[in-house]
Ligand code: SRM
Ligand SMILES: Cc1cc2nc3c(=O)[nH]c(=O)nc-3n(C[C@H](O)[C@H](O)[C@H](O)COP(=O)(O)OP(=O)(O)OC[C@H]3O[C@@H](n4cnc5c(N)ncnc54)[C@H](O)[C@@H]3O)c2cc1C
């Protein structure tokens with residue numbers, strides 16, 4: 001691997017191991033793990049912890065270990081030198097050196113200041129008395145917890161977010177708490193009067209006391225009997241009244257911690273001034289977090305810090321093109337049982353309009369502030385589930401005229417019709433679009449732009465989004481459209497899409513050529529049709545192989561190296577490289593002899609997991625590849641079992657219900673019919689997996705309506721359904737027709753399957769095939785054209801002559817030595 | 830041969846070339862390690878740790894095409910020559926010197 005030499009590395013020093021600073025380092029490690037020697041100074045004596053969680057820590061809902069983000073070991077593992085408990089006292093910008101309290105002198109090429117903020121102390125008498133504390137770090141929480149054990153009365157000055165969370169925590173620790181607030185509404189910056197009063201009521205019901213519109217004049221103290229020195233004893237207000245207190249928590253605000261920066265000559269106003277790349281006036285020095293002032297704003301919540309950290313990291317990693325342009329913030333109060341959400345401008349002005357919903361009985365209040373039909377602010381109390389939805393609409397500045405009449409009722413009501421518009425464009429950049437591969441919206445958009453991509457396939461290839469389970473493909477498509485404009489997308493009808501990068505020919509063209517030119521192997525096809533790559537790729541090889549064997553079942557040469565490992569090994573590969581074995585259990589039936597044989601191989605080969613599957617089979621998971629032939633031999637010899645093809649693009653399972661044989665509602669013999677259908681179709685290869693089910697009555701216990709071919713038994717016969725799909729995108733079946741006898745069911749089933757086998761593209765499930773060609777087409781071919789269906793059924797039965805009924809037979813060790821592909825070539829000591 | 834021939838002392842005979850399927854692989858076990866020995870269409874051989882740089886998938890079970898193998902677990906495309914993942918993926922797995930002499934494959938366990 002290419003590694004930078006140690007001496008090429010630059011020195012990065014980080015001052016402040018809080019949330020913003022360390023997030024930046026984490027982002028940086030992802031982008032350029034070897035770019036810097038990183039040294040971090042922290043004033044607090046810990047690793048890095050989640051400051052937000054101090055509130056649950058105080059309330060006793062979390063312990064200290066649970067709120068740690070990065071332990072000292074993490075720093076070690078990432079080669080970061082951490083000096084905790086050692087604040088930096090001076091920055092020497094000329095010599096590019098930081099000096100710490102303990103006397104360390106560390107040089108830097110780049111410096112990151114992330115010193116957060118300091119709690120604000122009212123400049124009143126008595127503020128330095130023991131028992132007067134702030135609420136900012138672990139040490140503060142420890143002091144509060146200690147005080148709560150020995151004392152009973154607490155006063156919290158400040159009715160904002162921090163003050164209320166402190167009050168709630170102290171109350172939970174058993175203290176009698178009074179909140180003192182200067183104004184007549186709690187959290188006045190986030191809540192309007194109505195919501196503020198609901199909040200106050202609810203907190204009063206829990207036992208908190210309030211002194212509203214009260215200005216604290218001084219903090220009183222008296223001699224503590226135990227300590228022998230003075231300690232806080234109460235607070236006095238400007239109207240002369242007093243409240244007793246053994247503990248006073250000041251939560252009246254924060255101010256950016258800029259002292260160090262200021263002393264080193266960096267330009268500061270309320271905070272350290274930074275530009276859109278998070279650089280201070282000295283371009284070697286970056287700054288993020290609550291200590292910065294960006295475009296005239298300072299922040300006191302984490303969401304903006306995440307964005308700042310991301311931008312800063314890209315610039316530190318020298319891959320920076322990102323800019324920080326400021327953030328909208330939203331607030332939630334972390335008091336269990338109080339649901340409150342607020343975002344944006346909640347005051348409004350003469351031009352703004354309010355949409356208000358109020359249900360005093362349930363304690364629900366919602367107010368949405370609109371201007372020009374765009375959301376400017378939101379206040380939710382009591383029901384906050386839609387908070388982030390409103391917030392997204394607000395940030396996207398979406399015109400809400402079309403859903404205005406339903407907006408206050410929340411997403412569920414408003415969205416039905418609006419879904420289409422409130423799409424991915426409105427999501428923030430760091431929203432994860434692809435959950436399987438962890439790809440964010442920003443990454444996708446950025447890749448589309450920087451590589452000038454115009455087709456969805458390319459976007460998926462370059463970002464990996466949408467390439468695992470595929471459920472986010474629609475979102476990826478929307479993002480592409482939003483980024484380059486829907487008109488600019490290089491769309492190709494499925495019919496014309498090249499099979500893969502090796503050719504310009506589409507699946508349809510290739511299939512036709514195979515038929516016309518009588519091509520019998522994947523290699524012949526590539527040669528005859530001028531493939532770009534002699535070996536093809538993992539996309540086209542399995543497809544070509546399938547097309548040849550399904551077109552010329554008697555003559556084609558099956559190329560096992562062109563098959564995916566599961567079909568090559570006749571077992572499913574698992575994440576740890578072991579395999580699973582699923583014996584066929586016809587129609588879901590089994591017997592004591594089969595079960596005994598299964599139990600015996602499980603013991604003999606030490607198979608770790610035995611699972612009943614969703615398709616009514618038994619799955620033996622965790623079998624070593626070398627053991628497969630032996631497992632198969634035993635299952636065959638002792639249980640008469642054979643391969644269940646659970647690994648193939650093939651007939652999978654026929655699921656059945658008990659039906660007329662036992663069930664009091666059963667209308668036909670569904671189990672028997674299922675077994676017969678499975679016996680007729682087992683071993684066939686299909687473009688994608690093919691699942692069937694037979695239910696004994698319309699109660700549909702075998703879930704026929706999400707199968708590729710489903711049968712529902714009726715009093716007078718059978719209803720046939722096709723094109724169902726569970727899986728990633730649910731699609732119920734379409735009704736094909738009704739027939740009267742089991743023989744007809746089989747004929748229609750074989751005919752349908754054969755036409756699908758001959759005409760669908762590789763990896764196209766029946767659901768997608770029918771969507772492409774249309775149900776009418778399928779009905780024309782399978783139902784209306786009797787002769788055509790019968791002929792297709794004949795071809796199906798003909799091709800079943802050539803299948804390997806039980807692939808285990810040739811490969812298990814009953815036929816002599818196990819085939820070489822299951823054993824290592826050599827073991828060396 | 831695949832990797833440029835270096836001065837290698839510790840060649841181990843692992844078996845006849847024909848025991849490895851074209852466009853396929855066989856494994857060689859050495860203690861805890863498993864090494865995948867690949868054979869291309871034109872009979873070049875390559876040896877890599879049988880571990881995908883992504884999540885450790887067994888590369889020996891992948892589809893071989895040209896001088897690449899596609900991991901069976903999540904389709905990463907790995908270069909046979911040096912074990913490096915093709916873009917957009919990043920990572921590299923260990924590779925070993927191999928040679929074919931008179932139809933017999935030899936492998937060295939000293940990483941290339
Ligand atoms: C074992 C089982 C889960 C279980 O423990 O119950 C299972 C396991 C796997 N499913 Fe499944 N699916 C199983 C029932 C289902 C069902 C339910 C059903 O069949 O009634 C569905 C939804 C129904 C459907 O297919 O329409 C289902 C939808 C999928 C999909 C999504 C297919 C789609 O068209 O969206 C995949 C991915 C694929 O095939 O590409 C998948 C893929 C897989 C694979 C093969 C993933 C893989 O490639 O390794 C898993 C193999 C594990 C193994 O080695 O055994 N499995 N899978 C079920 C086996 C059924 C059986 O008895 O043979
Ligand atoms: C109780 C509480 C609850 C909160 N709840 C929420 C919430 O629900 N939602 C939300 O979004 N935000 C919440 N916040 C705010 C959030 O925690 C802060 O916005 C965030 O921690 C700021 O990150 P920062 O890195 O800028 O500062 P900090 O996390 O404070 O990190 C700065 C670090 O730098 C250290 N430092 C300072 N000077 C020096 C120096 N000279 N040398 C070395 N180290 C130094 C400090 O000790 C500190 O550890 C809450 C805050 C508190 C206190």
Ligand code: SF4
Pocket residue numbers: none
């Ligand atoms: S068995 Fe099916 S649903 Fe379960 S993890 Fe595997 S693919 Fe996903």
Ligand code: FES
Pocket residue numbers: 881882883884885886900901902903904905
């Ligand atoms: S383990 Fe190889 S691609 Fe994931």
